[in-house]
Amino acid sequence: MKSKYSFLICLFLLLSFFSVVQAAENPQRTEVIVFHAGSLNGPFQKIANAYEAIHPEIKVVLEGSGSREAARKVTELNRPCDIVASADYETIDTLMKPEFAKFNVFFARNKAVLVYTDKSKYGNEINEENWYEILARPDVEYGHTDPNLDPGGYRAVLSLQLAEKYYQLPGLYQRLENNFHPTNIVNDGKVIQEKLHAGQLDYFFMYESSAKQGGYHYVKLPEQLDFSSLEYAGYYQQAVLKLTGKAEGSFVEVKGQPIIYGLTLVNNAPHRKEALEFLEFLLTDGQEFMNTAGFIPINPPQVREDEMLFLPVELQHVVKGL
Known part of the structure; x- marks a missing residue:
């Protein structure tokens, strides 16, 4: 009988010990x-x-x-x-x-860049001089996040606006806009990654930090277009986009500026x-x-x-x- 009680006491103490450990861990x-x-x-x-x-x-x-x-x-x-x-x-x-x-x-x-993968069309051809020509090609799918939800989205659009001024090519912004499909507005990082690696998206506007962390190939944009430079703050402001405002039905204008x-x-x-x-x-x-x-x-x-x-x-x- 004594050994039975001793066993129960030991079992109780052991269970108590594990309870204390578990409580300490959580x-x-x-x-x-x-x-x-x-x-x-x-x-x-x-x-x-x-x-x-x-x-x-x-x-x-x-x-x-x-x-x-x-x-x-x-x-x-x-x-x-x-x-x-x-x-x-x-x-x-x-x-x-x-x-x-x-x-x-x-x-x-941070700075804005254009990312791509080995599946991207013309990935072996694109560079810092011709990226906008590649995006304007009819068979190319490029995307960005929703401008009304994410600064990365409206900065992509503002970069395209500034590209027309920087390269001095009237009508370039409209050409690029005409070649953009609304279905290529993607906000979920995992979905963006999946679409890029599957070749469903060829190019995507992203921050350089995200491009590095995601292991993407990427094209650097000129400083006048990537919003990285305090020196070009005035230049960036030439690009303007209307977004939804604080109150329902209201709108605000955002201008380009350093990130x-x-x-x-x-x-x-x-x-x-x-x-x-x-x-x-x-x-x-x-x-x-x-x-x-x-x-x-x-x-x-x-x-x-x-x-x-x-x-x-x-x-x-x-x-x-x-």
Whole structure:
């Protein structure tokens, strides 16, 4: 009888031990929710993994999409969110401020490129001098993301507008538009990849960081067309596109400008304290992951001088006023 009780006690202690271990491995973790541009998928996942390794009590929940779509998840769908990071800082300015955000931190730059694969028609012929001639060929399928959801989409269209001016070829933009099929507007990164590798899409406008991470071949565009240069900021503004606005039925005009990524803390962030701690990490140690992924980090990150008043004290030592 004694040995029977001893066995039960040992079994109870063993089960208790495993319960404690399991609880330790799966503690109640606070979730920091981040809606971000799809082009940030790679580096943000690595930044989140690095942060969670030193903060096991935090779970960083990442949700990538087009930048304008990410903002509208907050402004129109009222989804809980702590941080929004956009591939175009103006998305935060025009869709989120001031009702949903008070400041906008500029933290990275990028450039537009044209990607292709071994399945792409004329892939062995295309180069930096003839890319627009290739896209205008009737048998070529080229695509981009939805301009109303993603800055990458409207930057593609703006690049084509600027190409007509840069190459001094009247009617080029219309030729390229006439050869574009609306079905080639694709927003899902996996679908884009599948279509390119299957030869259903020959070329796709993308950011250089995404092209590098995806292992694509790509054509670099002239600086006057790729939105990478602060020097050509005035030149970029010659291209203009009308997009859907903040209110239903309204429209806004976007002009070409250098690619500058912006991020913000949502006004009613459900986990403000934890989100700010993650943001501090992202804007300091996290910048190395941005650099490795092919972005051009803005170091130190910047914010407009008049927004410094709204910048949380936790970030004031890592962000510089413009």
